Each structure stands twice: as structure tokens, then as C-alpha cells.
Amino acid sequence: xxxxxxxxxxxxxxxxxxxxxxxxxxxxxxxxxxxxxxxxxxxxxxxxxxxxxxxxxxxxxxxxxxxxxxxxxxxxxxxxxxxxxxxxxxxxxxxxxxxxxxxxxxxxxxxxxxxxxxxxxxxxxxxxxxxxxxxxxxxxxxxxxxxxxxxxxxxxxxxxxxxxxxxxxxxxxxxxxxxxxxxxxxxxxxxxxxxxxxxxxxxxxxxxxxxxxxxxxxxxxxxxxx
Numbered sequence: 001x002x003x004x005x006x007x008x009x010x011x012x013x014x015x016x017x018x019x020x021x022x023x024x025x026x027x028x029x030x031x032x033x034x035x036x037x038x039x040x041x042x043x044x045x046x047x048x049x050x051x052x053x054x055x056x057x058x059x060x061x062x063x064x065x066x067x068x069x070x071x072x073x074x075x076x077x078x079x080x081x082x083x084x085x086x087x088x089x090x091x092x093x094x095x096x097x098x099x100x101x102x103x104x105x106x107x108x109x110x111x112x113x114x115x116x117x118x119x120x121x122x123x124x125x126x127x128x129x130x131x132x133x134x135x136x137x138x139x140x141x142x143x144x145x146x147x148x149x150x151x152x153x154x155x156x157x158x159x160x161x162x163x164x165x166x167x168x169x170x171x172x173x174x175x176x177x178x179x180x181x182x183x184x185x186x187x188x189x190x191x192x193x194x195x196x197x198x199x200x201x202x203x204x205x206x207x208x209x210x211x212x213x214x215x216x217x218x219x220x221x222x223x224x225x226x
Contacts, residue, residue: 018063018064021064021065022046022047022050022064022067024064025046025064025065025067025068025071026039026042026043026046028068029042029045029046029068029071029072029075030042032072033075033079036075036079036084036085037075037078037079041075042071042075045071045074045075045078046067046068046071047067049066049067049068049070049071049074050063050064050066050067052067052070052127052152052153053066053067053070053150053152066150066152069150070152073121073158074155074157074158076119076161077091077121077155077157077158077160077161078157078161080161081157081160081161089116089117089118089119090118090119090163090164090216090218091118091119091120091121091161091162091163091164092110092118092119092120092121092162092163092164092165092166092212092216093120093121093122093123093154093158093159093161093162093164093165093166094106094107094110094120094121094122094123094166094168095122095123095124095125095154095165095166095167095168095170095174096122096124096125096167096168096169096170096189097124097125097126097169097170097173097189098124098126098127098128098151098191099122099123099124099127099128099151099152099153100124100127100128100130100131100132100135100151100191101131101132101135101189101190101191101198101201102135102168102169102185102187102189102190102201102205103122103123103124103166103168104122104131104132104135104146104149104151105135105138105139105146105190105201105202105205106122106166106168106185106205106208106209107120107121107122107146107149108139108144108145108146108149109142109144109205109206109209109210110209110212110213112143112144113209113210113213113218113220113221114213114218114220114221115221117218117221118216118218121158121162122149122152123152123153123154123155123158124151124152124153124154124170125153125154125170125173125174126173127151127152127153128151129151130150130151131146131147131149131150131151132190132191132198134190134193134194134195134197134198135190135198135202137195137198138190138195138198138199138201138202139202141199142202142206154175156175159175159177159180160177160180162180163180163181164180164181164182164183164212164216165180165181165182165183166183166184166185166212167182167183167184167185168184168185168186168187169186169187169189183212185205185208187201187204187205188201
């Protein structure tokens with residue numbers, strides 16, 4: 001178990017409802033990570049995750065939920081890095097600039113095709129405020145719903161936990177850690193494009209994701225895309 005961190009920075013602009021939602025989230029996370037991480041670590045990850053979204057989100061009421069989801073992912077990653085959890089499944093991380101288009105579409109394909117055979121995450125160097133609407137529509141044409149995803153930054157523990165890191169346009173901002181497999185996919189940014197222009201990007205992402213699955217020896221599990 002990690003040592004107790006420094007005191008958590010508390011935002012002074014939280015409503016009563018947001019404070020209650022964060023306390024409820026902390027309770028759920030504490031139950032999930034019992035025996036792995038204590039309340040101080042969970043509290044720190046939850047509130048720093050909240051801070052990540054507070055400056056960009058346009059829907060404050062959703063912030064505690066986003067913070068909980070992101071904190072859960074970060075804690076799962078940290079548990080892998082520190083050797084508390086290893087189920088043998090490969091971890092793939094998709095990175096781009098805004099985490100609103102390419103990386104989210106790649107994540108959607110990978111999650112749909114790999115099922116529970118692998119773990120997949122995504123992140124951005126400069127996360128946007130929402131998922132690209134044209135990307136959502138293009139993926140919907142493939143029967144994959146990415147509307148519930150959200151742009152988020154990457155963190156050290158998430159990158160360190162990955163076995164494969166796929167980068168798309170983040171350049172020098174993409175983090176590099178020794179021992180991790182990196183692969184750059186040179187694809188156009190769908191930002192500002194309509195659905196028709198996004199389709200070729202989507203199709204190329206699907207092709208590359210299928211190739212990656214083959215390299216990882218993970219057969220497609222979704223009959224709709226097999």
C-alpha cells in the first residue's frame with residue numbers, strides 16, 4: 001500500500017450536492033479498492049481527477065461522475081504498476097491531442113472487438129470539452145456508441161500501466177517510458193470535419209485496430225464486426 005500523500009487541495013467552489021456526490025464516489029471507490037489503497041490515496045486521486053475537468057466542463061453537475069470514472073481508471077492503472085493487480089490481459093492506451101476524435105474512435109473499435117480480452121484506455125495532451133459529434137455519428141454507423149466517453153488527460157500511472165501505447169498526432173507531448181511498446185498512427189485530425197470526411201479516418205482506424213488485435217493474438221469477439 002502506498003504511503004499517505006500530502007493533504008488534498010480542496011476547491012472552494014463546490015456546491016453541497018457536488019460535495020455529497022464526491023463523498024459518495026469516495027465511498028464506492030474505497031469499497032472497490034479495499035486492501036489495496038487507503039482513503040487518503042483514494043481521496044487524493046478523486047479530487048485531483050475532479051480538478052482535471054473543472055476548468056473545461058460545461059456541465060458542473062456531471063463533474064463528480066467524471067471524476068469518479070477517471071479516478072477509478074487511474075487507481076486501476078496504479079494497481080497494475082505497483083503489482084497489486086495483474087490479470088494477464090494486455091493494456092492498450094490510445095493517445096491524441098484532444099482525446100475527442102481519433103483516440104476515442106480507436107478506443108471504441110478496440111473495446112468492441114476485443115471485449116474482455118484486453119483493457120483499453122485513451123487520453124489527450126490538450127483534452128477538449130466534448131467528443132467530436134462527427135466522430136460519434138461515424139462510429140454509430142458501425143454500431144459503436146462512443147457518446148458516453150469524455151475527453152481526459154493522460155497521467156503517469158496510466159501510461160506506465162500500458163503494454164502498448166498508440167499515439168496519433170500528439171508529437172513531442174506524448175510521454176515516453178522505457179520498456180513500453182510505442183506505435184504512431186499518422187492519421188488526419190477529424191476536428192472540424194463533417195461525417196463524410198471522417199468516414200475514411202474511421203475506416204483506417206478500424207483497419208489498424210484489427211491489425212493490432214491480430215498482433216496481440218486477440219480474435220474479434222463481436223460477431224457484428226468479425
